[in-house]
Amino acid sequence: MTTPATAPRAPRLPREERRLQVLAAALEVFSAVGYHAASMDEIAERAGVSKPVLYQHFPGKLELYLELLDNGVEDWLAAARQALTGTTDNATRVEAMVRAYFRFVEEPGGAFRLVFESDLAHEPAVRERVDAADLTLTTLSASVIAEDTGLSHDQAMLLASGMHGLVQVSARNWMRSGEDRPPREQAAELVASLAWRGISSFPLSHPPQAE
DSSP, rough: OOOOOOOOOOOOOOOOHHHHHHHHHHHHHHHHHHHHHHHHHHHHHHTTTOOHHHHHSSSHHHHHHHHHHHHHHHHHHHHHHHHHHSSSSSSHHHHHHHHHHHHHHHHOHHHHHHHHHHHTTSSSSHHHHHHHHHEEEEEEHHHHHHHHOOOOHHHHHHHHHHHHHHHHHHHHHHHOOOSSOOOOHHHHHHHHHHHHHHHHHHHTTTOOEEE
């Protein structure tokens, strides 16, 4: 009697490749339904792995979420740093920063939701990461503003945080808009024009104000 041929097993993925596969699936699930509604069962199914395999990589849902958040923050900061340090022309810097925000919020997979719109925002580990990233970016921008204008560190920090708030909220609202929203490049150009009109009013030799 002939034994039916057994279908060959699919080759096992290297551990790091499997981990990346899990992270990609988890990002899709978290971005679609949020942290609280997501389940490890759904993530495992989306990744095409068993739950035991999933737990080999991540001990729990929070640890998985935090790694994705760290990756999202790293991408966000890398794009912003490139925008600020890639040129010495301030108008170009502002435009590049705005475009970086808009690209980030439109990035497939929705990593921006983990950074800016997390339903886990009150979790200390999440809040700490987002606050630290925001401070890093604000400080980097403030150093450029202070150097160019002569404003004090505190004054430059205030301007930098205000400019980033303007751009961040504009980009997020654009992302939530319907099909009639302007194309990304056009939207970024409009917001960059608004931001530059504000920050360019400070002359390069602006004297520090008296305390």
